[in-house]
Amino acid sequence: MQWKHLVDKQSTRADLIAGLTGAMIVLPQGVAFATIAGMPPEYGLYAAMLPAIIAALFGSSWHLVSGPTTAISIAVFAAVSPLAEPGSPQFIQMVLTMTFLVGVFQLILGAARMGLLVNFISHTVVIGFTAGAAVLIAASQVKNFLGIPIPRGAPFHVVIQQTIAQFGSINPYVLFIGAVTLATGILAKRLVPKFPYMILAMVVGSLVAYFVNASYGVEVTHIKTVGALPAHLPPFGIPDFSYDTLHKVLFPALVVTMLALTEAVSISRAIAVKSEQRIDGNQEFIGQGLSNVVGAFFSSYASCGSFNRSGVNYAAGAQTPLATVYASIFLVLILLLVAPLASFLPTAAMAGILFLVAWGLIDFHHIFAIVRTSRAETVTLFVTLIGTLVDLEKGIFFGILLSLALYLFRVSRPTMEASVPAREEGSYHFVDAKGNPECPQIRIVRVNGSIFFGAVDYVRSGLMQIDENNPRQKTVLLLASGINFVDVAGAEMLEQEARRRRKLGGGLYFYRCNEDIYRFLRKADKLDDIGAGGFFPAKSNWIKPVYSTLDSDICRNCKVRIFSECHKELPDGEPRTA
Secondary structure, eight states: TTTGGGOOOHHHHHHEEEEHHHHHHHHHHHHHHHHTSSSHHHHHTTTTHHHHHHHHSSSSSSOOOEEEOHHHHHHHHHHHHHTTTTHHHHHHHHHHHHHHHHHHHHHHHHTTTTTGGGGSHHHHHHHHHHHHHHHHHHHHHHHHHHHHHOOTTOHHHHHHHHHHTTTGGOOOHHHHHHHHHHHHHHHHOOOOOOSOOEEEHHHHHHHHHHHHHHHHHHHOOOOOOOOOOOOOOOOOOOOOHHHHHHHHHHHHHHHHHHHHHHHHHHHHHHHHHHHHHOOHHHHHHHHHHHHHHHHHTTTTOOOOEHHHHHHHHHHTTSSSSHHHHHHHHHHHHHHHSGGGGGGGGGGHHHHHHHHHHHHHHHHHHHHHHHHHHOOHHHHHHHHHHHHHHHHHHHHOOOHHHHHHHHHHHHHHHEEEEEEOOOTTOOOOOOEEESSSSSSSSSEEEEEEEEESSTTTHHHHHHHHHHHHHTOOOOOEEEEEGGGEEEEHHHHHHHHHHHHHHHHHHHHEEEEEEEEEHHHHHHHHHHHHEEEEEEEETTOOOHHHHHTTTHHHHHTTTTSSOOSSGTTOOOTTTOOOOO
């Protein structure tokens, strides 16, 4: 409820407009999604009522709208249809029981504060997933926009294939209605941005369709409408809690839970990128869980964040979650009072509106920025986008796995840069060794990153490369302020490297080592081999004790002399004569 201070006259007006727009959008969607799920058509509308209100009030996103979705509907049908006849009372009972279990699992994850899993969904993955989902939204409406038969829920490539194959069968009347609606929406948004352009576009599209049908006849135009809807509230009922039913739907409920949470959090983050709002993953889990637990008792099948409705909600100017509350109230009123009028709303007009929504969801600015700045992020972006087009449920997982793999690759290769002391008198900092003379016996290396199990081999190879490049550089000083973490494997490697260098006649030393890392090495009993005296704090005279361990014969003939001690005496204490 951190948004309650935003509620005022202006926000209420904006939320009411967004709510009315959302209610009109969900009418045909709810019916279609319920059909996909194998449920009676009205159950799709039930899932967009009470669950949407609870998810909005108890979640963290101000714009996320929950309800029936394509992915969840497909998952529900796939999970329960082998167990019961779709649409039958037994099927409905099993779906409602599964919905209850989905809510319980979501609540458990939220209470266990597993929302941190959201942090592993990178910004690039969210942008790619959003763009892919937007394309899918548009693809799902091609058949309604062009008036050609394409199987419901057809994959993206099938939609493209069928569109090309049936290009000559496009219905010009349907296309005209869709185009008029789309053009009206675009013009209204540009010319009168404060006016609810989506509602205006739907009204204009409906009126044009009415006159076209009146002029040519429905048997000629074949302009389809949403159709009349049943006018009653969601009935109260108790899910089937018998052992047999619980046992059958337990595993499918786990699958739907992960899919629903991934979609909900991804959508909320995608909208948050535009609204600049902070998302609390734990709270989002709890909001989604409560919505499904309560929804199971009010004839609602599993719901989650909806890309279509959330995009419409944000694009329509919603300010607070009250927009979702108003949308649910408007949906109830529409269902009770004007359900028959839905028969005048053309599906082609709805398709035109959803084209506008889909276009607005694609973040072209950030996509072009990513392409310009990072090749790795660009690959992640397009893998997520294309993966989403191939399989909505798996697309974001592909993106997450790839982004994590790239991250692990980067952190497994900490930077190791050769450095030398700055030449300024009394200076304690170091500069890049490139273009500057180095001590023939001491290699100074700045390490930035973590020395953990994944980076051990890389760091070890870098340290051994020093011996190959210059065998006389047996002593290594690590500028350790950039080392932020060392695990057991890293500590073992540092211990082995210290022993190896002592056998060579040199040593391993640390300058400005993090106190936490020092304590960890001490607890791990690694200081005996590394040497407690080998750690030097900031602005300490580290060169004096290290210089005394060097080979005097090499120093005697050295012309570099980058340290002040080099000009006074040799490492064995003999005064320097020349």
